[in-house]
Structure formats: structure tokens, C-alpha cells
Amino acid sequence: MIFDREAIENKLKYLDGILQDPDLVNKVIAKHVTGPFEFRHIQRVWEPGGGATLYKINCPDRSYLLKVKDKRVWIESRLEGEDDFTHIPSLLNEYNLLKFLSVEWVPQVLFYEEADNYSFLAFEHLSTFEKATSKMSAVELYEAWEKIISYTQILFESGVVHTDIHEHNICFRGKTPVLIDFEEARFLKQEVDFKQSLDWIGENQYGNVGDFPSGGYGISGLTCLNRLSEVFKSLILKKLPDFLQECNFDHNCPFNKDELQHPDKRIYQSLNLPGLRIKGQRPIRDLRMLIFRYMICKLGKHKKSIRYLDIGSNLGTFCFIAAKFPFVKDCIGIEAYEKYVLLSNILMFVYDIPKTKFYSLICGKESLEKIGTAIDFITMLSVYHHIEPKDDFIDDLKKLNTEYLLGEFATQERYYVERGSLEKEINYIQEKMNFNYCYFLTKSKDYHRPIILFSNNPISSFDRLVIHILNSRVSVIARMILFAVEKSTKF
Structure with missing residues (x-):
């Protein structure tokens, strides 16, 4: 991953400038939300991160997440296999990709608008990875992981590279995972097998997606499925004893033909x-x-x-x-x-x-x-x-x-x-x-x-x-x- 010095400078220069103009935020939201609403500024997961200013919009029946960025903050990176940087506002890039994909496993967009020097992108508010997974069983975690693989394969087959797959970019709608944050995603057809692609292994002849920026769950590595799999493994392992209790072998097993079998809480194989x-x-x-x-x-x-x-x-x-x-x-x-x-x-x-x-x-x-x-x-x-x-x-x-x-x-x-x-x-x-x-x-x-x-x-x-x-x-x-x-x- 190669970073655009000008884009990084602009991100820092215009960081959170919208905080000085709450009336503009209110005006933009009011154009797209019918009925009463409230909004409040919320903190980013880490600083400065992608540089978007975040708001939570609360309506009587639902909530939304609003991202705001200066339009001069464009896509800040390119892969080694790409010829040049792309000077498209990063929130516009995300919106275009969400529209292109138009699937249920990405955030459902409420609106995209540009006003003054800012891009505004609002979509459904989702549960964070940490909050959702803490309530999930080993089976539910495994099924979520399998879904994330299938989502990423669809991206690959569509010629899209997300470049930033990690637990902070996985949210949940109920117990269904949703892949978020397409600001740095891009179209790039890779002539490799899926399991050799950038979003799976993080690095190939087309480039390197970059390292995870913090030691979440104590696991370092590139922002790809390889690293994310280790996060899921650690979570599943903690929940496995509960599922093992359901996998005992006794008279309740529907395929046990021993009519003399007694109740037994143990699994069969050790x-x-x-x-x-x-x-x-x-x-x-x-x-x-x-x-x-x-x-x-x-x-x-x-x-x-x-x-x-x-x-x-x-x-x-x-x-x-x-x-x-x-x-x-x-x-x-x-x-x-x-x-x-x-x-x-x-x-x-x-x-x-x-x-x-x-x-x-x-x-x-x-x-x-x-x-x-x-x-x-x-x-x-x-x-x-x-x-x-x-x-x-x-x-x-x-x-x-x-x-x-x-x-x-x-x-x-x-x-x-x-x-x-x-x-x-x-x-x-x-x-x-x-x-x-x-x-x-x-x-x-x-x-x-x-x-x-x-x-x-x-x-x-x-x-x-x-x-x-x-x-x-x-x-x-x-x-x-x-x-x-x-x-x-x-x-």
C-alpha cells in the first residue's frame, strides 16, 4: 500500500472542520429525515483513522450513522499494482461502491449529499463487532465467519478489493455480519485464485493492503481475511465448551440404535x-x-x-x-x-x-x-x-x-x-x-x-x-x- 501525501495532509488539515457548523449538519439531515430527530457527535474508533467526523442520528423508530468529510479528502492510498492515485472524495467512492454492490450485507444507505465543501453519507446504524459477538454462540460465530468469506468472494468475483477487512469494519444487523467502510475500496481485477487474493492473504503481485493499525484482540497482521480468521478462532474457542455440551452422545441422539443406552452428558470421542x-x-x-x-x-x-x-x-x-x-x-x-x-x-x-x-x-x-x-x-x-x-x-x-x-x-x-x-x-x-x-x-x-x-x-x-x-x-x-x-x- 502506497499513501498519497497530499491526501493525508488534507485529512489532517480539514479534520473535523464540520464541527464548527452544526447548523449545516442539521440542515442536511432535515432534507432526508421526515419527523423529529436528534443527532450527536460520536468518537472514531481510533485517531485520526479515515478522518470522517461521525454522528449518530436518533429517530423515534430507528437510528443512523452519518459520516462527514471535507471533499478535499480523497482516497488516500493506491496499491502497488495501480498506476496512480485516484482523486475522488473518499465518501463519494464509498457511496458509489455501495450503490454498485446493492446487496444486503453492506450498509443500507439513507442518503449521500454534498453541501458547501463537505460530503455527507448516512446509512443504517449497526451493532459493533465487539458488542454483537459477545452475545453469540460458537455456532453463530462460525456461521458469521462463513458468511464473511462468501461476501468477500462476491467482491473478488465482482472485481472489487476492499483492502481494509478487520473487526472494526465488520458490524452486525442482528446476528448477520455486514461489511462496512468502503472508503478505500477500489475496482481491481485480480488474475489469481480467491484464496490468493488481496482480501484473503493481504499481499500478492498486485500489492499489499497494509497492516492492521492496532493490536485488536492481540492479533497483528494485514487487514485481510487471514488475520480476521485468527480473531474468529479466538472467539469461537472461548465459546466451544458450551456447544460441546450439546454434542453429547446418549439415548437422545436420533441415530443411536442402542435401546439400552443410558443418559450420558459426555461427548463420545475425547x-x-x-x-x-x-x-x-x-x-x-x-x-x-x-x-x-x-x-x-x-x-x-x-x-x-x-x-x-x-x-x-x-x-x-x-x-x-x-x-x-x-x-x-x-x-x-x-x-x-x-x-x-x-x-x-x-x-x-x-x-x-x-x-x-x-x-x-x-x-x-x-x-x-x-x-x-x-x-x-x-x-x-x-x-x-x-x-x-x-x-x-x-x-x-x-x-x-x-x-x-x-x-x-x-x-x-x-x-x-x-x-x-x-x-x-x-x-x-x-x-x-x-x-x-x-x-x-x-x-x-x-x-x-x-x-x-x-x-x-x-x-x-x-x-x-x-x-x-x-x-x-x-x-x-x-x-x-x-x-x-x-x-x-x-x-
Whole structure:
């Protein structure tokens, strides 16, 4: 960002000159507001900021924000990729862009007028970012963030760069975010992907949008979505424990087929993430994860690009593990309960987990075709007994042509009415999906459920010994083995 020295000098020279002429302010407002009104001068967020003098207009049924500037205070910057400065009054520039966009997620304009040497721009009064977000839940904050991304993408596709996206330029109409302050926005077509654009990353071949002018929320950086995302992450993380209480797993879960399930306030999978350690029904030190890491690394030794699918992904922890491996191309979680999918997506955002997608999908009733037909590794851990009808699901699963299917199975016969027992069910899965091999690997330490591997390739006695050690709580040896295996699969 390069600043126009003359524009900056004019901003300081004519700063708040309108304060000497309240009658002019009253006269301009009266032309556009019917009925009684009052107005009062309010302070800027920081000084001198953009240099507009601010007023709040109070009417009996609503309020407005009025910005006033000397017309000699024009757009004060240009991007490095622009040829020259633009000598258009900055409030006129903002008004023109608001008219051009004409969407609900920018302020709704009451009027623009020029009188004497001043520009007047009035629009609806909105709630500040701090006030609105303090009352919002983790879900509402995440949904607001997703909307802001969509707004900014529309700007990008329209050839507009805002250049100044930060929390003071996000207000709210109720719980809907509104992007404000287009004084320094401009038309600039960028021949890059959206996620490489100025409003996303702050700097590219077209220029640099400039640094955030103060340490709001303790987060520095360029005035773009990259920095704003860190603000949202910090806010969401503080509110997540409340939402987690809604994501417990018990008899109230609509997809729980266990008629003997008791009330339980705990989440199912434990979470062990920075700033978020919560014990669920499965242990924090879940030995199934060690087995999974070993098996996916075994596949990764022979295949440099793996697509992984977790059926019944719950809160997404197995996808988060898989995403850490460089040879894993895609991690996909499918989960019937939309609340778990939403929480998984929120965690994925807060913790910057890459190459992962979560879908809300009811296995056995909805097709898996949306995730493609080539999946290399599938986990199906303690979820198969909740799936109905199983025959349709297995027919669908077969189309994915997977190399490994790692399952953990409930043992109670009441879950397997089609064939009468788990043993017959396992044989049915192997036969229907044409797997050459089916291995009983071990039992989960907490639930004592058999962990079965279906595969088209044999595994060695050594592999089975390693899995036994990993599941034995001999943590030092297990860590040494996994370290060696994972190191050998880093390409």
C-alpha cells in the first residue's frame, strides 16, 4: 500500500472542520429525515483513522450513522499494482461502491449529499463487532465467519478489493455480519485464485493492503481475511465448551440404535487439542488411534497419495490424525448427526486442519457417491451396529473399491438380526465386498470390541505383533515403533 501525501495532509488539515457548523449538519439531515430527530457527535474508533467526523442520528423508530468529510479528502492510498492515485472524495467512492454492490450485507444507505465543501453519507446504524459477538454462540460465530468469506468472494468475483477487512469494519444487523467502510475500496481485477487474493492473504503481485493499525484482540497482521480468521478462532474457542455440551452422545441422539443406552452428558470421542482437552466416553489416550496410525502408514509406504474415509466420524478426530500425514491426499468424514458434522467443521477451522471434509450422510439410506469411487483406506469404528439397512449400505460401500477397511464391532447379537451373529456378519461383509483377507487384530481396551481388518493384501505376523504391542499400553515401546514407522513414510 502506497499513501498519497497530499491526501493525508488534507485529512489532517480539514479534520473535523464540520464541527464548527452544526447548523449545516442539521440542515442536511432535515432534507432526508421526515419527523423529529436528534443527532450527536460520536468518537472514531481510533485517531485520526479515515478522518470522517461521525454522528449518530436518533429517530423515534430507528437510528443512523452519518459520516462527514471535507471533499478535499480523497482516497488516500493506491496499491502497488495501480498506476496512480485516484482523486475522488473518499465518501463519494464509498457511496458509489455501495450503490454498485446493492446487496444486503453492506450498509443500507439513507442518503449521500454534498453541501458547501463537505460530503455527507448516512446509512443504517449497526451493532459493533465487539458488542454483537459477545452475545453469540460458537455456532453463530462460525456461521458469521462463513458468511464473511462468501461476501468477500462476491467482491473478488465482482472485481472489487476492499483492502481494509478487520473487526472494526465488520458490524452486525442482528446476528448477520455486514461489511462496512468502503472508503478505500477500489475496482481491481485480480488474475489469481480467491484464496490468493488481496482480501484473503493481504499481499500478492498486485500489492499489499497494509497492516492492521492496532493490536485488536492481540492479533497483528494485514487487514485481510487471514488475520480476521485468527480473531474468529479466538472467539469461537472461548465459546466451544458450551456447544460441546450439546454434542453429547446418549439415548437422545436420533441415530443411536442402542435401546439400552443410558443418559450420558459426555461427548463420545475425547478431544485433546491445544486449549481444548475434554474427556469423552472413549479415552483421551485412545489406543485405536495408534493402530490406525500404524495401518495407514503401512499403506503409505506403498502409495504416495491416499484418500481416507471415516464412516461415523463423530467429532472428526481420526480425520484430524490422518490429515497430518503428507501421503494422505484427502480426509473425508461422514456422519449422520448434523450437529457432530457442524462441530467437526468448527474444529477443523479453529485448528487449521487441512485437506479434510465432513458430510452429513445417513449410511444405508443415502448414497456414498458424493465422496467418489476411489477410497484407499476406510475406518468404521463402533458405528456399523447403528446403520440400517445394512445390506444396502454394504452394497454402496463396495463401490468405493477400498484396499483397507478397519472396523470395530459391537458384539451383541441384537444388532445383527439379518444374519444372527457378529461372526456371520463379518463373513458377510468379506464375501459381499470381495476381500481376500479378514483379520481379527485385537480388542479395544475400553469397550472390548473386536477390531477387524478387511484387506485384499495379507499382513504379516510382524504387523499383528506390532498391533498387539500398540494395544497393550506399553507406551514407550509403542511410541518407538510408531516413530520409526511414521518417519519411514515421510516422502
